[in-house]
Amino acid sequence: MNNQSANFGAFDPINGRQSENVDLWLYERGIAATSCGVTITDATQPHNPIIYCNPAFESITGFPPEEVLGRNCKFLQGKDTDLAVVEQIRQALRTKQECQVVLKNYRKNGTPFWNELKISPVCDRNGNLTNFIGVQTDITSRIESEAALKASETRLRLALNAAKMGVWDWDVDSGKVTWSEEVESIFGLEAGGFGGTYEAYLNCIHPEDCYRVTQQMSRLAEIGGDFKIEHRILLPDGSVRWVVNRGAVLRDLIGAGVRMTGTVMDISDRKQAELALRQQLEIERLLNGIAQRIRQSLKLEEVLNTAVAEVRQFLKTDRVVLYRLNSDDSGVVVVESIAANWMPILGQSIQDSCFASKHFHHYQQGRIRAIEDIQTANIQKCHIKLLESFQVKANLVVPVLQGEKLWGLLIAHHCSEPRKWEEVEVDLLKQLSVQLAIALQQSELYQQVQTELTERKQAEAALRQSENNLKEQAMQLRLALNDLQSAQSQLIQSEKMSSLGQLVAGVAHEINNPVNFISGNINHASQYIQDLLNLVQLYQKNYPNPAEEIQEETEAIDLEFLVEDLPKMLDSMRIGTSRIREIVLSLRNFSRHDEAEKKPVDIHEGIDNTLLILQHRLKPNSNNPGVQVIKNYSDLPQVDCYAGQLNQVFMNIISNAIDALEEQPSPRIITISTELVIKSELGVWSCELSNNLSNNLLAHNYINEKSKGVLIRISDNGSGIPEAVQKKIFDPFFTTKSVGKGTGMGLSISYQVVVDRHGGQLTCLSTPGVGTEFLIAIPLENIEQKNAKAVATDLAITNDVDDQTQVLQRL
Template structure:
C-alpha cells in the first residue's frame, strides 16, 4: 500500500504538547508525515516560508505573538486566501473561537480534550480544503484569461459569508454606475428584470442542492431603459463535508444574438400569422371569429398591451367592436368613442390607407384633444392601420402600448398592413354572406314557424286528449262514489215508503243506513269544495289555541266503531311535553266501552297549537280513517303524540296494505289513487290526503309518509308548531254556543223561501218541531208579498231561485224602512258552498250562511241565535 506524504508544522511552546501531537499524527497509517516544530511564532513563520507545509497546528498562546497575530502575518505571506491552520488553545471560550475563525483559521480545538482521531480528522479536513482552494485559484486564473478574450464577466459568491466578487466586465453588462459594485447575492438579484428574478434564483438554488452546473438566461434593465439579455453559467463547490462553500459563474451579454433571434422569430411569426389569417379568411365566413383571431394574434406578435378594431363613421363617432387586452389594463370593448380631432386631416389620410404610429403621446406634437382621448384609455404609444372595404374606409386596426413609450419596428408596420388587407377581404365576403344568410334565415324561420305551429297543434291535441281522459276518469269515479251511497238511500227510502209494516228495528236500521250514506255524499261534496277553496286561495282558518289531545281523541272516537268491526286495535300514546320521556306519558288502548278516557294529569298539560279545531280534526280523522280502511282484520293502528322542541310530532302508523315505491311520491297529489281500476277494493276520489297536506301546511306544519312497500303498512308523520306556555288564549275571538236543548223557538214566526219543494218542506218540518210558526213560500216574489203583511221574526231564504235569487230578494228588503221589515234577521240557505258565495251573502245583508245539506241541529241553533239576537 502506497502512503501519501504530508508535512505538518507544529507551533507550540510546550514540548510535551508537541510530542503528543507528533505521536497522534504518526499513528495515521494512511499518510507518512514530516513533522516540523517551532516554539515561537516568529520561528514558525520562517519555517512556513522555507518548507511551505501542507498544514499548521498552532497554539494560540505563544511567548512572542498570539494566534491572531500569527494568522495576520501568515495571510500577508500566503498568496492563497485559504489558510490550512488548526488553532489549539486551552481556553474553551466561544468568542475566541469566532475571532480566530474570522481571522482565517480553518478549525479550532481545545487542549486536553483533543483525541488522536479528532486531531487527524481536523488536519485532514483543512489540508483537503487547502488543496481544493489551490485548484480553484488556478482554475480562476485560467478562466479569467478565457473570459477576457471572450468579453465575459465572472463572479464568485462565498456562500458561507454571502460575499460577492465580480470582474470588471460585470459592471459593463449590468450597466452599473462608475465606482459601484455588487457586494452580496441580494444586490445581484435586484439588478435582474423582475419577471426573470425568481427563475434565476431558482436555478442557483437547484444547482446548490444537486451539485449540477446551471445555465439560464435573464434580462437586465439598463439605466437608459433598454433591456440587456444575459446568459448565466456556473458551478457550486463543496468542502470535504459536502457543504457548499462557493459558487463560481460567468455572465455573458447575449443581447445581439437575442436580437437576431428575435428578428428571425418575428419574420417566422409574421409569415405564419399572415398565412393563418389568409387561410381563415378563405375558409371561414364568420367575420367576428376572424376579427377576434386577428386582434389576439397581433397582440401576441407585437407583445403590446391592447389591440382593438374600431368601427366608425366619417364624423368621428364609432365603437370598439373587437378587443384583445392583457389583464393589467382596462377593457374598452363596446365603448362608444368620439374623436374631436378626427377632422384635423386624419380622416383623409386614413381613407388613402396611410398608417400612423405614435411612439410617445406626450412628445409627438399631438393636439391636446388627441392626447386627452388617448390618456383616457391609458395609452402611451399606438400604431393605427386603416381597414378599407374596397375604396371605402371601414374601420381601424389599432395597437396600444399602455405600460411605456415604444419604438415601432418596420416589420411590425408591414405585418399590420398585410393583415388589414386580408381583413378587408373578409369584410367583403362577410357582407355578401350575410345577405345570403338573411334570405336563407327568413326561409328557415318560415319553415320553423310552420313546424312550430304543427307541434303546438299536436301538443294541444295530446293535452286535450289527456285532459278529456282525466276528466272522463274523474267523472267515472265521481259518478261511482256518488251513486254508491245513493243506491242504499233510494233503496231503503223506497222500502220504507212501500212497506209501512216494518218493525221498529228494521226501520231504525234503514234510517241509519240512509243517514250514513247521505253523510258519505256530504263528505265527497265537502272534499270537492275544499279542493276548490284551496286551489283558488279562498281557504280561511279560524285560528285559536287547540289541544291536540282533544282533537286526536275525537278523531279516534269517530273511527272507533269502524275499527271494532274489523277487530283493529287502536292505540294512543301521549308523551309528557315537559320531559320528552316515554315513562312520564301515558298509553291508551281502545276499550270495550269505546271511551277514550284521558287522565286528568295528562289532560291538564298543554299540548296546544294555534289552529282551526275542526280542520285539525279533519286532518287526523282522514289519516285514521284511511289507516282503518286499509288495515286488514285483526291489525293495529297507533297514534303517537310527541313533543319535539318547538314542535309537536304526531305519528300515525298502521299495519295495513302499505304503499308501493312507485306510488309513494304521488300520495299527496289531487285525484291520485294507488288503484284506479274498476276492480279496486277501496273507494274514494283520491282527494283526502291532498286536502290533508294542504291543511297541515296552512297550519304552518308539514307532513311526510313512509312505507317499505305493499303489505308493509304505512307511517304518516305530522309536524305542528307548539304555542308558548304563556300564550294568552283569551285574546282570540271565540263564539260560545249554548247547548242545543237550551233553545226554544216556540212562538217565533219564520218565513222560509225555497224553490225546491222537498227542501222547503224539510226546513218547515224541522223548525215547526221546535215550536216555530213557519210560513213557507216557493219564490222570492211570494215572499215580498207576504212580508208586507206578515212581519215575521226571521227570514230563511235559498240563494239559487228562478226569476229572483236570494241576493236580489234581500237587497230589496234591506232597502225598506226598519218599521216595514227592512232589518229582519236573515239566514242564507244554499247549495253553493264556495267561500266567495259566503262573502257575497254576508255582503248583501244576511247574518248567517248555511250550506246544504243541513243538519237539523245546526239549522235550529243558528235560527235560535238570530232570534235571541246573538248573531
C-alpha cells in the first residue's frame, strides 16, 4: 500500500504542503473503501502500465496488487472478449477521452465475469495527460438476469404462439387498449393494424355477441375480480372465429376499476370439435333409436315413416323420401316426410330414362351424390327438368343396397334455396341407408319365416318319429368310430413298430458281419504282430549295433513304446468288438423280428436287453445323477410267450419309471424282481412290495388249478400316481405327458399284450409320495386268447416309439 500511495501521489504533486497530504490521504482511503475496482495507469509510459489498484479490484478479479502493478489491463481479456469493445477502449485512450463500455473479462481462477468499465483521463495543471483512471463494476448478475429475462420472454412468446394466445391491456379511464402481436394475428389484422381503442375492439366482435360482451365487461368493471368470456369475432375477410378472454380487473385505492389486463386465445378448433361431437352424439342417438325400433317392431311402414321424419328434422331440409326401384327401371316414392308449403310426391311413379342409362350402375356400386345447386351441377338437362318439377334446388342421394342388389334410394330435397351438404350430413344418410336395408331385410325374412313356419311344423312331426332311430344309429356310429379310431391307431403303431423291428434286425445283421470279420482277424493279426516283435527282438539280440540309419528310424518311431503299446491296442480293439457284438445281440434279442410266434424264452434275457438299450438314460452324467437299477431275479424256467411283444411291455414300463424319476432327487431307484408262483399263490398274491406300498391282493380267474406263472414286479421310488389317474392309465390315448412326448397308447397296448395275448394280468399299485409298482403276471402254459379284438394287437408297441427310435439311432 505504501508503494501504491507513493505512485498515486506521483500523478498529483503535493508541493510539500501539509493540508494537501491530508487531502490526498483521504482520497486514497475513499478509493480503497469503494466496492468498485479502481485502477490508475501511467499515461506517460508505453502501454499504460498500472501503478495503482484498490482492494475491490483484487476482490473482483482475484489478482493481488503485486501481480497487477506494471501490467496493462488487457491481461483480463479472453479469446471471446468483444474486439469491437476493445477497439473502442483503444480509441478513447488515443484521443484522451472518456469512455464507458461493458466487456467480458476473466478472473485469476479462469472464471468469466461481465465488467462495466469506465475510463477517465487525468491531466496535470499544465494540461498534460499523466494518467488514466479505470473504474470496474462486476455486473455479471445483472447481465445473467437480463439474459434469463430475455429467454423467459422468448419462451413466453413461443408458448403464446403455440397456444394461439395473446395478451392485452385496457386503461378504462382513457379507453386505450394495447394488444400484443399475437392478438392482432388472432383477429386477422396486420401488425399495427389495431386502432388501440375499446371501440375498435368492439368492432371486431361478432354482431350477435357484441351486446353480451359489452354487458359482461361493464359488469366486471364494477364488481372486479377475475373473468372469463367466450365470444365470436368477425375477421376482415368475413370468416368467424371463437376466442376466450381471461383476465383480471385492477382497482384504485377507492375501489374503482381503472385497468383490465388479460389474455385472448383462439378456441375455434375446440368449438368446432365440440360442435362436431354434439352432431355426432345426435346422429348416434338418432341412429340408435331407429335401430332399436327396427329390432323391436315388425311394422315396416311405421319404422320407415318415423326414420325419414326424424332425419328431415335433423337435416332441417324440406323433403326426405324413400324411392323404391322396380324391375323395369321405373320407381315409386314409398315413404315421404315433407315440410309445409311444399308439393308432396308420395306414391308418385317416376320414369327417369336418364337415371336408368347413366346412374343406375353407379348407385349399385354404392355411389353417393350430393348436389349443392342443380343449375350449376354437371347433370343432364332431362334430370334438371325432373328435379324442377319437384321444386328441388339441391339434393342428397344415397343408395339402399341389399347385398349387391340396389333396392332403392334415400333422397333429401332442399327446395327453398341451394345448399352445401356437410360431410356429417352425408354420413348420417349413409348410415341410415344401412339401417333401412336391415329393416327391409328383416321384413322380408319375417315373411319368409311365416311362409316356412307351416312347412317346418309338418316336418317336425316326421323328425320326431325318426328321432329315436337316428339317436340309436348315431350312438352305434360313435361306438364304431371309436373302435375304428382305436384299431387304426393301433395298426399304425404296429406298422411303425414292425418297420422298426425290421430296421433293427437289418442294422444288427449289417453291423454283425464286419464286426465278426474284425473279431475273427484280430487274433491272427495279434499273432502276426507278436511274431514280428519277436523277430525284432532277435535282431536286437544278435545285432546289438545296427547301422546308423536303422538307429535313426528306431528313435523316430519310438520302437520301445511301440513294442509296449501295440499289444495293448490290440486288446482294446478286441474288447471293443466284443462290446459291439453284445449290443448287436441285445438288439436282435429285443426286436425278436424272426420270432413272431410263441416260443419258450428267458424272461431275464428280455429284461436285461431292455435295460441295455435304455442304458443311456440310466447312466449318470453332468446334468443327470443317473438311476440305480436293483435286480432281484429268481430261478425261472423259460416262459412260452411272444418275446418281442413282451420286451415292448418291459420297455414301456421301465421308460415310464425313468420319466417319473426325472424330477426326483437322489437316490433314484428302479427295482426289478421276478419269482415263480403256483396255484395257491395265484389265487391270492400275497407278496409284500419291496417299498411297502401296500399288500397286493391280485385274484386270477383265468388260470386253472394246475397252472404255474411268473410274476415280474417293476417299481420306482418316484412321486407316485394320483388315485384318479390310476383308474385311467390303461385307457387308450390317455397320457399325462406333454404334447409330443406320448401318444397314450403304450400302457393300453401293454395291457392288451399281457392280458389278451398271454392270458396274464397287468396291475398298477401306487401311493403318492412313495412310489409306483407294476405287476406283470404271465402263465407258463400256452393259453388261447379269449378276446377276439386282440387280433389288432398282434404287434404290440410302446407309447414312446420316438424315444426308442432315438435309442436305436444312438446305438
